[in-house]
Amino acid sequence: MDIKQYVTDKIKNALGSLGVAEPSVILERPKDTAHGDISCNAAMMYAKKLGRNPKDFAEAIIEQLALPDEYITKAAVAGPGFINLFISDKYYATKLAEINELKGNFGRLNENAGKSANLEWVSANPTGELHTGHGRQTALGKAIANLLEWTGYKVTREYYYNNAGKQMDNLAKSVYARYRQIFEPEYEFPEDGYAGDYVKEIAAILEKEHGDTLIDADDKIFREAGENWCFKSIRQTLHNFGITHDIFFNESSLYESGKITETLEEFKKRGLSYEKDGAVWLKTSELLKNKKDAADKVIVKATGEPTYRLPDMAYHIDKVKRGYDLIIDIFGADHGDTYKEVLAGMEGLGYDTSKIKVIIHQMVTFVQDGKPVKMSKRADNVYTLNDLIEDIGVDVTQFFFVMRSANTHLEFDIALAREQSDKNPVFYLQYAHARICSILRNAAEVFPEYTNAGSINYSLLSSPEAISLMKILTVFPETVASAAATFEPHKIITYLNEVAENYHRFYHNNRVIDADAKELSYARLKLCEAARIVLKNGFDIIGISAPERM
């Protein structure tokens, strides 16, 4: 039973019989409960076309609805012509039973069942550890992948990396220099080398295993040692974060399979590229939709090496060819312009880019006591993502990065995140869950036969707090749908806050376990269970844990 569908159909019929051809009906949840459970603006939308007064027209629509019926108790016209509908408690009781039956599946949708999605994110090259700058997209991707799965997508989590090219030579040189410095402290470190302390760790491992026998060794061993160490570190951090990628896509495989040259040849054939100053240029000034100030871009340098754009295009062509129904990339705002060139290039080659969705998140500032802080435990001034997790915990890290809309700049209040108290918004939600678990444990002792209870008298849930909680719980699937439609997991958090708030209020005003009122206790316990289910399912999407005790 889907109440929105039910109401939509009813109003459509009413409009039809009042002379509106093919009406479209938009329903909303009013912010103010005095305005009912569902409101509709159809009267205002169509009154003008029909030359009628919106309020009168609304009355006419209501008359056609033939109320009350099983699910709608009454309707009223309000304001400039809103039709406000009041839903029966019976509907909510049915819904409550449904939540308790579906449990971990309540809120899972099938709107994208049978479809596949590919989400690519993190994608740092193996030249260092993940640092806090990677945190936002790491956390966002984790939540968005979950969100997509909840709407029915089969999700492939992908990581794109490059272990070839100049940056790896640089890493090799850096590791070598640190290794050499163990024996000759005055040996010069390359100016553009990787200054992080982790390079010293890698060098120390090599020294431990090989002593000084590598002084004249080839770059290769240093490169491999560096890459292996970095990748291990990245994977470890992701593992600590609770993230598992299905595919690690290596950029160099695009060279080996000939896809880079293929793409390049195709540009030449279509006259979309030309040579100048020894380099190959792509006519991005023509391909980009916004031609203002757009310049052509180099895709193959004079040295013969492609710039990142060419493999990026080959990579996305590969993803398109793999046949996903949805392809998502997550980038920080510092990469905000480049994807347009990549998409424009692909379109120039005739590929359909409509399935590619690029999520750009704005940058993060770490703030303490109202001032921006450089977070670092070490001399090299790098605060790794792992340091952050160890400092404030995975749940808090995940929550703070996801709790705000991605397209606004994020201030990460590190002092607040460290706070193990009521000030911390994560705990507010988790506390509600723990509180319910505690009650359920107590209930098992007071009412040992509760779990086998037969029918529950839901009509006993008549207090304002209980009804309000029931109503908010039933909206969870809609919230999942709306958060997924815009790829905005923070909407789940906003919603869960409302759930927790309603639960705490219910708890405060309604004693759940009362040995002298078994029937009422059972009904309230069912409500508690439903609230726990919704909180838990929401936590699953955001990617935080649901503690049973705090």
Place this chain on the structure above:
RNA sequence: GCGCCCAUAGCUCAAUCGGAUAGAGCGACAGCCUUCUAAGCUGUAGGUUUCAGGUUCGAUUCCUGAUGGGCGUACCA
């Protein structure tokens, strides 16, 4: 200069496809624990939604312009 993102309470942010009296948390102030977790609850104060126009039954939301901020504007990725 140009492009993208942003501007809402003292602070950090929400606000359903353009909806009704713009909401939370923190901070401030005042209350509530011999009863299921006080990491909780209740109340008070706090707003010309940066500014100026436009579109319409209705604008925080859409359009134009201004101001202020972030990011980018490489033969780096």
